Amino acid sequence: xxxxxxxxxxxxxxxxxxxxxxxxxxxxxxxxxxxxxxxxxxxxxxxxxxxxxxxxxxxxxxxxxxxxxxxxxxxxxxxxxxxxxxxxxxxxxxxxxxxxxxxxxxxxxxxxxxxxxxxxxxxxxxxxxxxxxxxxxxxxxxxxxxxxxxxxxxxxxxxxxxxxxxxxxxxxxxxxxxxxxxxxxxxxxxxxxxxxxxxxxxxxxxxxxxxxxxxxxxxxxxxxxxxxxxxxxxxxxxxxxxxxxxxxxxxxxxxxxxxxxxxxxxxxxxxxxxxxxxxxxxxxxxxxxxxxxxxxxxxxxxxxxxxxxxxxxxxxxxxxxxxxxxxxxxxxxxxxxxxxxxxxxxxxxxxxxxxxxxxxxxxxxxxxxxxxxxxxxxxxxxxxx
Amino acid sequence: xxxxxxxxxxxxxxxxxxxxxxxxxxxxxxxxxxxxxxxxxxxxxxxxxxxxxxxxxxxxxxxxxxxxxxxxxxxxxxxxxxxxxxxxxxxxxxxxxxxxxxxxxxxxxxxxxxxxxxxxxxxxxxxxxxxxxxxxxxxxxxxxxxxxxxxxxxxxxxxxxxxxxxxxxxxxxxxx
Numbered sequence: 188x189x190x191x192x193x194x195x196x197x198x199x200x201x202x203x204x205x206x207x208x209x210x211x212x213x214x215x216x217x218x219x220x221x222x223x224x225x226x227x228x229x230x231x232x233x234x235x236x237x238x239x240x241x242x243x244x245x246x247x248x249x250x251x252x253x254x255x256x257x258x259x260x261x262x263x264x265x266x267x268x269x270x271x272x273x274x275x276x277x278x279x280x281x282x283x284x285x286x287x288x289x290x291x292x293x294x295x296x297x298x299x300x301x302x303x304x305x306x307x308x309x310x311x312x313x314x315x316x317x318x319x320x321x322x323x324x325x326x327x328x329x330x331x332x333x334x335x336x337x338x339x340x341x342x343x344x345x346x347x348x349x350x351x352x353x354x355x356x357x358x359x360x361x362x363x364x365x366x367x368x369x370x371x372x373x374x375x376x377x378x379x380x381x382x383x384x385x386x387x388x389x390x391x392x393x394x395x396x397x398x399x400x401x402x403x404x405x406x407x408x409x410x411x412x413x414x415x416x417x418x419x420x421x422x423x424x425x426x427x428x429x430x431x432x433x434x435x436x437x438x439x440x441x442x443x444x445x446x447x448x449x450x451x452x453x454x455x456x457x458x459x460x461x462x463x464x465x466x467x468x469x470x471x472x473x474x475x476x477x478x479x480x481x482x483x484x485x486x487x488x489x490x491x492x493x494x495x496x497x498x499x500x501x502x503x504x505x506x507x508x509x510x511x512x513x514x515x516x517x518x519x520x521x522x523x524x525x526x527x528x529x530x531x532x533x534x535x536x537x538x539x540x541x542x543x544x545x546x547x548x549x550x551x552x553x554x555x556x557x558x559x560x561x562x563x564x565x566x567x568x569x570x571x572x
Numbered sequence: 573x574x575x576x577x578x579x580x581x582x583x584x585x586x587x588x589x590x591x592x593x594x595x596x597x598x599x600x601x602x603x604x605x606x607x608x609x610x611x612x613x614x615x616x617x618x619x620x621x622x623x624x625x626x627x628x629x630x631x632x633x634x635x636x637x638x639x640x641x642x643x644x645x646x647x648x649x650x651x652x653x654x655x656x657x658x659x660x661x662x663x664x665x666x667x668x669x670x671x672x673x674x675x676x677x678x679x680x681x682x683x684x685x686x687x688x689x690x691x692x693x694x695x696x697x698x699x700x701x702x703x704x705x706x707x708x709x710x711x712x713x714x715x716x717x718x719x720x721x722x723x724x725x726x727x728x729x730x731x732x733x734x735x736x737x738x739x740x741x742x743x744x745x746x747x748x
């Protein structure tokens with residue numbers, strides 16, 4: 188299957204915060220889009236199509252937000268579409284945009300994802316009243332906490348691993364001016380002292396609620412000519428599976444494993460542990476770092492927590508994970524997946540500033556959503572495929 | 573370490589200056605009628621008689637409770653009703669301490685994945701009747717039925733420890 192090369196030539200994101208009262212939703216997405224266009228040296232006039240993503244409409248109560256955001260994103264008279272795959276949507280939105288380039292349909296595509304949690308109630312939206320059933324599951328934490336407990340049991344992981352990830356990602360965030368949380372002096376004692384919200388998940392082992400947006404300009408080989416530092420899309424993959432079926436392993440889902448293996452095949456990567464330099468992995472609760480390291484094949488099953496414990500996943504370690512601070516430091520839900528993809532691109536472009544991983548050539552961006560059932564991933568490279 | 577300014581369009585100016593509208597609340601409401609479907613209707617009617625009626629896939633032979641009209645794995649119509657026992661084994665659990673909009677239960681409360689005897693996948697239930705720090709994987713629990721039964725899972729008030737010895741870990745290992 189032949190594909191046109193696709194490059195990331197512009198990256199933009201907002202300053203993420205719990206309340207961006209200074210901007211409306213259109214203002215928020217425009218802030219990210221203008222920064223991405225500025226980075227690419229382009230204007231809205233240069234864009235062929237816009238691909239927008241966000242998490243469920245129930246969050247802000249704005250149904251089909253792509254309709255009212257078209258003008259803010261310069262989409263008048265152009266193809267525009269909206270992608271929706273729950274929390275993985277930021278990733279799958281970028282992939283849909285990349286495919287429009289790889290298929291040779293467009294030369295320059297603007298892709299944007301956002302969430303304005305201050306205008307929404309995600310906890311309410313994620314605690315649905317299902318007909319004929321009592322309401323038991325309290326938000327995303329209520330769903331994921333039992334899976335974390337299963338992981339700890341299966342892997343025999345010591346309890347401090349979740350605390351370590353929570354501290355490490357917040358220390359990384361101190362180097363990222365866009366991050367929502369800048370927690371000077373964060374340490375293990377602070378995390379351990381924070382309330383247990385969904386046992387075994389503590390408050391500080393949980394992502395914040397953020398307002399924010401992310402945007403990228405993707406370009407064909409021809410349109411990327413002249414771009415100073417493109418990040419080349421080396422491979423993309425998406426997989427999904429049902430929330431519940433007999434024999435499902437929700438801790439280490441088959442869809443995630445299959446997605447990673449398909450991604451490595453497409454990217455021509457035989458040994459991801461050696462060939463990848465860094466990863467931005469969707470970790471909304473700290474224990475998901477070791478869980479996804481195993482799911483992605485970057486650690487053996489039951490051993491992911493050892494990478495965290497050895498410091499391998501910290502900046503300066505042998506495989507830095509979430510150098511940007513990750514979802515644990517900024518969580519505009521719909522944009523969180525695209526931020527992982529965009530931060531991976533910044534790393535291989537050498538443009539990650541103070542959270543740059545030295546010599547990063549190949550980086551993985553990862554997003555997941557629903558009940559650990561939707562996966563979207565890409566690998567970007569400084570080298571043209 | 574700084575954030576570059578956002579390239580901006582021309583600012584809107586009003587004379588005299590207006591105070592900005594920062595926020596309005598717009599409550600959203602959605603009323604709907606749901607058709608439970610054939611298999612779920614049979615399940616709900618059985619609930620109102622104090623029975624748990626699952627459904628078996630003819631291909632993989634797995635039993636689903638609540639039942640499914642089609643097997644999520646095999647994609648074929650399920651074919652056979654199977655009675656599932658109102659007791660089972662806790663495979664994992666969570667203690668919820670966080671208040672939220674729409675919350676019905678008093679905090680903290682314990683929910684657990686319970687693998688019911690005769691079913692092939694666990695389902696979430698409320699657990700009561702013991703302190704949260706005594707709950708464990710493998711614990712055996714049984715349903716406490718509500719005083720009034722109806723076509724809803726609310727017919728089971730909660731699960732409580734049954735007093736049986738803990739289940740053999742091998743019996744639920746693949747569900748943890």
